[in-house]
Amino acid sequence: MPAFVPEQVKDITEPAARDMASSIRRVPVRVPSMPGAPTISTAFVGPSLAELERYPRDAPAIVLLHGFDSSCMEFRRLYPLLAEQAPTYALDLVGWGFTDPSPFAADPSLVIRPEDKAAHMRAFLEAHTDGRPVVLVGASLGGAKALDFAHTYPELVSKLVLIDAQGFIDGIGPMATAPRFLLNLGVSVLRAEWLRMAANKMAYFDKPRFATDDAMRVGRLHTHLPGWQEANIAWMRSGGYAISNKISEIKQEVLVLWGRHDEILEPKYAAQFESTLPNGRLLWVEECGHCAHLEQPQLAAREILAFAGVQVPQTANVTA
DSSP: OOTOOOOGGGGGGOOOHHHHHHOOOOEEEEEETTTTEEEEEEEEEEEEGGGGGGOOOOOOOEEEEEEEEEEEEGGGGTHHHHHHHSSSEEOOOSSTTTTTTTTHHHHOOOOOOHHHHHHHHHHHHHSSSSOOEEEEETTTHHHHHHHHHHHHOOOOSSEEEEESSSOSOOGGGGGGGOHHHHHHHHHTTTOOHHHHHHHHHOOEEEEEHHHHHHHHHTGGGGGOOOOOOOOHHHHHHTOOOOOOTGGGGGGGGEEEEEEEEEESOOOOOOOOHHOTTTEEEEEEEOOOOOOOOHHSHHHHHHHHHHTTOOOOOOGGGGOO
């Protein structure tokens, strides 16, 4: 297991989660938009440049972006299905997941803005994807990240996939300007087991199967990193994403996957994406809640690969 993965990983039993945790690596990535242009030790699961050689040269790079206060572990069931067919990266942007949060503990005055997350992702893609076309896959708040990046750097994104994505809810409310002691209190609650379990139960259609204690432990593993709380506060002080007025300007093709039984984001948002995106297509995922990548990973993989234009052999397990 990588040294930076918190020791609480020993309490996790799901094989896919343990495999994902053992595969996380960190690489230095400079964030030119932040004061002093710091180099952040950036966590991801994906191929090295040398490992890219096993994929066809025209295969796109598929980049997976997790939701709010989550991590690359969110893609533990989807990632292997995609990575078998195309170069795939589950990426933790600055301030989130297993990307090193210690700079924000060292300097509490730092703020992580949406443009910093975008600059961080651009630097990562330019260093690690060898110039391949990029398909961004954003789940929940990861959808806002994907849309914001595609709007800011349209030349770097060929297509987008949104999985029950946030896009029409701007900002993070009054917490952005709250006193620091309230921010500390609010963020500390995000680590609480009871809150994680409540979120789990809202996230899934098949709650007995998926909303388990083990899933809760997976979801909060990154919160044990030193500096996690300070990094979250640095993000909240930015005010968060405000992209609702940019969605109609997204020119790329967009596939919207939406769980029929999502209890976190209302179905009206799925229809709003379909009517607002110039080149969007909506696909409902049956018997699924907020997380098709966790609850229906084979279906999600099959649709993502087909949309990305990746040729999948008939025998591949994504067709099951």
